[in-house]
Amino acid sequence: MDNALQPLNANALAAESSASPNSLGGRLAALPMGRKVLLGAGILALLAIVGAAMFAGQREDYKVLFANLSDKDGGAVVAQLSQMNVPYKFTEGGSAVLVPAGKVHDVRLKLAQAGLPKGGTVGFELMDNARFGTTQFQERLNFQRGLEGELVRSITALSAVQGARVHLALPAQNGFFRDQQKPSASVLLTLHPGRTLDRTQIAGIVHLVSSSVPELNPKAVSVLDQSGSLISGSGEEGAGGNGLDAQQLQYVRQIEASYTKRVLDILEPVVGRDHLRAQVSADIDFTQSESTSEQFRPNQGNEPAAVRSAQTVEQNNPGANQPSGVPGAATNQPPTPATAPINGQAQTLQAAQAGGGAMGGNAKRESVTNYEVDKTVKVTRAATGTIKRISAAVVVNHRSVTDAKGKVQNQPLSAEDIDKLTALVQETLGYSKERGDTVKVINAPFRVEKPVEDITPLWKQQEVQDMVRTLALPIGLAVLALIVVFGAIRPALRAASPDAASERVDAVVDDPNALPALGDGSTGGAHKPGEAGSHALPAPDAAPDPIQIKLEEARKLARENPAAVANIMRSWVSKDA
Numbered sequence: 095m096d097n098a099l100q101p102l103n104a105n106a107l108a109a110e111s112s113a114s115p116n117s118l119g120g121r122l123a124a125l126p127m128g129r130k131v132l133l134g135a136g137i138l139a140l141l142a143i144v145g146a147a148m149f150a151g152q153r154e155d156y157k158v159l160f161a162n163l164s165d166k167d168g169g170a171v172v173a174q175l176s177q178m179n180v181p182y183k184f185t186e187g188g189s190a191v192l193v194p195a196g197k198v199h200d201v202r203l204k205l206a207q208a209g210l211p212k213g214g215t216v217g218f219e220l221m222d223n224a225r226f227g228t229t230q231f232q233e234r235l236n237f238q239r240g241l242e243g244e245l246v247r248s249i250t251a252l253s254a255v256q257g258a259r260v261h262l263a264l265p266a267q268n269g270f271f272r273d274q275q276k277p278s279a280s281v282l283l284t285l286h287p288g289r290t291l292d293r294t295q296i297a298g299i300v301h302l303v304s305s306s307v308p309e310l311n312p313k314a315v316s317v318l319d320q321s322g323s324l325i326s327g328s329g330e331e332g333a334g335g336n337g338l339d340a341q342q343l344q345y346v347r348q349i350e351a352s353y354t355k356r357v358l359d360i361l362e363p364v365v366g367r368d369h370l371r372a373q374v375s376a377d378i379d380f381t382q383s384e385s386t387s388e389q390f391r392p393n394q395g396n397e398p399a400a401v402r403s404a405q406t407v408e409q410n411n412p413g414a415n416q417p418s419g420v421p422g423a424a425t426n427q428p429p430t431p432a433t434a435p436i437n438g439q440a441q442t443l444q445a446a447q448a449g450g451g452a453m454g455g456n457a458k459r460e461s462v463t464n465y466e467v468d469k470t471v472k473v474t475r476a477a478t479g480t481i482k483r484i485s486a487a488v489v490v491n492h493r494s495v496t497d498a499k500g501k502v503q504n505q506p507l508s509a510e511d512i513d514k515l516t517a518l519v520q521e522t523l524g525y526s527k528e529r530g531d532t533v534k535v536i537n538a539p540f541r542v543e544k545p546v547e548d549i550t551p552l553w554k555q556q557e558v559q560d561m562v563r564t565l566a567l568p569i570g571l572a573v574l575a576l577i578v579v580f581g582a583i584r585p586a587l588r589a590a591s592p593d594a595a596s597e598r599v600d601a602v603v604d605d606p607n608a609l610p611a612l613g614d615g616s617t618g619g620a621h622k623p624g625e626a627g628s629h630a631l632p633a634p635d636a637a638p639d640p641i642q643i644k645l646e647e648a649r650k651l652a653r654e655n656p657a658a659v660a661n662i663m664r665s666w667v668s669k670d671a
Contacts, residue, residue, distance in 0.1 A: 129586050136582025143575045147568070156183055156192040159201060160211060162256075163191065167211035174210055175201070238262055245306060249281065249299060254291055257284035262307060278314040279303045285319060293343075296326050342380055345479060349376045356522045357488060361515065369491035369540065374523070377483040382476065389470040402464040409458035484523055484531045490515060491540040507537040 122130070159182070160171060171191060175182045180201055183192040193201055205211070228236075242260045249258040259282045265275040281303060285291065291299075296317055304312040317326035353374040361370050490512075492504040507515075516535045525531050552558055652659045 125586065125589055129589055132582045133586035136578045136586070139578045140575060140583065143571050143578065147571045155195045157195045157198050158185075159191045159193045159198055161190040163211055171205060171210050174205060174208060178204065234264075234266075238264055241306065245281075245303060248302060249283070252291075252295070252299075254285055254289040254295070255283055256286045258282065260303065264307070276314060277307050277310045279307060279310060279316070281315065281317045283317065283319050283325075291325065300326055342378075342479075346376060346378050349378065349481070350374050353484065353486070353523055357486065357519055360518055360522050361488070361490075364515070364518075365490050371489045372519075373487050375485045376481055377485075379480045379482045380478050382478055383474075384476070385472075385474045387470075387472045387474075389472070402466045403462075404464070405460075405462040407458075407460035411456050411458075481529075483529060484525075486519055486523055486531075486533045488515070488519055488533075488535040490535065490537050492537065504539055506539075512537060 122133075125133075160167075163171065168191065172182065175191075175193070178201070180193055180197060184190070185192065242262055245260040245262075246258050249255055249260070261280045261282075263278045265277065267274050281299060283291070283299075299317055300312050300315045303315050304310045315326065316324060319325050353376065354372055357372040357374065358370065361372070490507060492506050494502055495505050496502050512535055516533055519525075519533050519535060520531075523531065523533065525533060
């Protein structure tokens with residue numbers, strides 16, 4: 095019986111050996127059809143995932159090429175991009191044109207070479223295309239349009255201005271100076287949402303327009319916002335609420351900031367930096383006045399008076415000459431001229447009086463002397479920017495006191511401490527009661543506000559949402575790849591491994607229906623499943639080494655049935671095997 099079963103067992107082992115070759119192709123061919131289909135589907139899915147990941151990694155990021163383009167410029171830019179074979183996109187609403195991030199600068203330079211975008215406004219480039227036969231009116235109109243466009247470009251360069259329009263009224267000048275009209279300008283501004291212009295920026299726009307047009311008075315420039323409100327004024331009304339211009343307002347702020355810093359510097363070492371608040375208000379006089387006064391006073395003291403002018407008038411009217419003496423030629427001759435000196439007034443007067451008395455004439459003398467009177471001329475010019483009045487308000491926090499138990503409590507300052515702090519502030523500011531200065535120092539507890547905690551859930555925070563959007567695709571592809579690898583590819587490869595093939599051969603050898611034929615009817619024959627001598631594999635819980643199990647079973651078979659083992663080995667090495 096043993097001899098009859100030997101060929102059957104040898105043929106079974108040979109068939110199993112031929113069905114389980116060592117090559118990977120043979121092992122894969124030996125897999126069931128379901129395993130083959132699962133392995134192929136897993137490989138295809140894994141390749142698709144890898145391709146999707148590579149496509150997502152190579153996808154270019156788009157950045158803004160131009161924004162806030164007009165419809166005409168946008169169409170021209172898109173047409174040029176199509177000719178250049180550059181991919182582009184539009185943002186929501188079509189307000190911006192997007193191109194790949196790596197081509198932004200290159201495309202901008204090429205479009206600039208083509209003259210795009212032209213923009214909604216034109217400047218002095220209108221003068222470049224002057225045509226023959228242009229009239230003087232057309233030249234003036236083109237110049238005005240170019241000047242308006244250049245002003246619009248300059249005004250829209252401000253960060254708060256979204257758009258602007260400038261209208262210039264440039265009257266034609268004639269040869270009569272009295273009949274010439276002054277130019278004027280109007281500016282319409284469109285501001286970005288949530289932004290405003292302060293007084294200094296408005297004054298800067300007015301100055302820019304007035305300086306760009308000859309003989310344009312800043313008072314003739316009007317600035318309006320998009321709602322139609324006049325945001326510029328003329329003179330002092332437009333400069334500030336108190337009639338101060340920008341420089342005067344800046345000077346007042348500098349004075350107030352300087353005094354406030356003085357107060358803080360003197361009180362912070364006493365009460366602490368976080369326990370003090372101070373504000374100083376200064377009333378500055380920018381009026382300009384000039385006065386002239388003249389004062390006259392009489393001469394005082396023993397000093398001689400200064401003669402201003404002196405006038406002397408002398409008049410002599412002699413009587414009619416009557417003949418006297420012996421008649422003859424000597425008597426009829428005229429009298430001889432006087433021989434007295436010029437400054438001999440007394441002698442001349444005496445001679446005149448003597449002669450007058452003798453000749454019956456009269457004489458008159460007047461003398462007028464004017465003396466200088468003291469006069470004082472005083473011209474007074476009041477200085478601008480003088481401080482008329484200073485007002486200071488200081489708030490000091492309560493004092494922190496630690497009791498014997500170590501508990502911190504806040505206590506108000508005493509009246510004496512308040513007076514000391516007030517005296518310090520007065521000395522720091524240069525307090526003047528005659529000037530009307532006021533200083534007020536009060537003590538009040540400061541309110542400590544708790545920091546506002548962000549109660550927004552983590553999944554609603556913008557940063558988390560952005561991170562999730564960025565990492566969702568890579569993480570999803572990685573998870574899908576792991577599922578495909580461990581769920582489809584790995585089980586199929588494990589089934590096609592050499593260990594699995596050897597397990598199948600051992601299963602044929604250890605088949606209970608075949609092993610009893612190897613026995614010779616003795617006690618070393620086949621064992622029932624579950625017995626101690628059974629050749630079945632141990633329970634999966636123990637997870638023993640398959641090689642050790644095979645060796646142990648081979649040794650046990652050789653010990654219990656050496657004849658059957660010898661016959662099997664003889665059949666393997668025989669020529670007929």
